[in-house]
Amino acid sequence: MKTAMMLAIIILSGALGDVYIAKGMKQVGEIRTLRLCELAWLGRRIVSNVAFLLGLLSMIAGFLAFLVVLSWADLSFISPATSLNFVLATLGAKLILKENINRLRWFGTVLVGLGVALVSLP
Amino acid sequence: MKTAVVLILAMLAQAGGDVCLSQGMRDLGGAIQLAERELGSLILRGLASPTIWLGMGLLGVFFGLYAAALSWADLSFVLPATAFGYVINVACGYYFLHEAVTPARWAGSLLICLGVFCVSRSEMRTALAGGRAGES
Numbered sequence: 001m002k003t004a005m006m007l008a009i010i011i012l013s014g015a016l017g018d019v020y021i022a023k024g025m026k027q028v029g030e031i032r033t034l035r036l037c038e039l040a041w042l043g044r045r046i047v048s049n050v051a052f053l054l055g056l057l058s059m060i061a062g063f064l065a066f067l068v069v070l071s072w073a074d075l076s077f078i079s080p081a082t083s084l085n086f087v088l089a090t091l092g093a094k095l096i097l098k099e100n101i102n103r104l105r106w107f108g109t110v111l112v113g114l115g116v117a118l119v120s121l122p
Numbered sequence: 123m124k125t126a127v128v129l130i131l132a133m134l135a136q137a138g139g140d141v142c143l144s145q146g147m148r149d150l151g152g153a154i155q156l157a158e159r160e161l162g163s164l165i166l167r168g169l170a171s172p173t174i175w176l177g178m179g180l181l182g183v184f185f186g187l188y189a190a191a192l193s194w195a196d197l198s199f200v201l202p203a204t205a206f207g208y209v210i211n212v213a214c215g216y217y218f219l220h221e222a223v224t225p226a227r228w229a230g231s232l233l234i235c236l237g238v239f240c241v242s243r244s245e246m247r248t249a250l251a252g253g254r255a256g257e258s
Contacts, residue, residue, distance in 0.1 A: 018201055019197060021189060021192060022192040022197035025189050025190075025192040025193040026193065028193060029193065030193050030194040031190045031193045046189070052189075086202055086205065089198075089201050090202070092197075093196065093198040093201075094198070097197060099196045099197065099198045101198050101244075104241075104243055104244040105198055105199070105240070105241050107237075107240050108202055108236075108237045108238065108239070108240025108242075108244060109201075109202045109237065109241060110237070111233050111234070111237030111240060112234050112237030112238060112241070113237075114230075114233050114237075115205070115229075115230040115231065115232070115233030115235075115237055116208055116230065116234060117230070118226050118227065118230025118233060119209075119211075119212060119226075119230035119231060119234065120230075121224070121226050121227070121230070
């Protein structure tokens with residue numbers, strides 16, 4: 001039960017982290033320049049964006065939870081299970097970012113999730 | 123085209139970063155066998171390793187490029203597409219670090235390739251349909 005709850009926190013934090021980082025970057029706007037002074041200005045806007053910071057904090061929380069759960073659970077169980085992040089983040093992209101996701105993209109995402117789970121096996 | 127170039131550079135940076143970190147940690151010795159009081163010295167030795175710094179720098183480059191791609195492309199495209207980095211990692215582990223790769227890992231790599239192919243095809247369809255999914 002404890003492991004399942006921690007696993008849920010890891011997957012949810014990772015997915016929310018991706019979604020809010022994407023939301024923050026969209027709010028900052030498309031990066032079109034390679035000039036250092038403009039990139040520095042964009043960097044300041046990015047690190048002061050609330051959605052981006054929320055995403056980053058969420059990712060850090062997920063990583064810390066991952067480290068904590070490894071103190072009692074097997075990596076060979078935890079690591080493949082976190083591949084659910086791909087499907088959950090895509091669901092978040094649809095519900096929170098209102099992205100248009102067709103069946104082919106869903107199918108590809110599920111294949112990627114399964115593949116990552118297999119690659120993560122010991 | 124811009125998305126593809128940025129994502130390929132991001133995945134190469136990620137794979138390079140992972141290989142450097144892995145090699146750097148191996149050079150430090152078996153961390154698992156170290157006693158807890160030696161953890162501090164392990165971290166200090168890690169911070170003195172140029173390979174580990176290079177690995178962390180490359181992972182920083184990966185995150186920067188990943189975030190940049192998200193400023194114009196859909197998360198539902200960028201996230202699964204970057205999973206191809208796992209395949210590059212398996213290949214790098216096999217060729218550069220001489221790791222044994224199990225059949226399950228090869229099968230997983232194949233599934234990731236198929237999945238990324240489907241996701242990239244869906245991006246082309248969205249773009250052709252005039253959607254706002256970003257260019258490909």
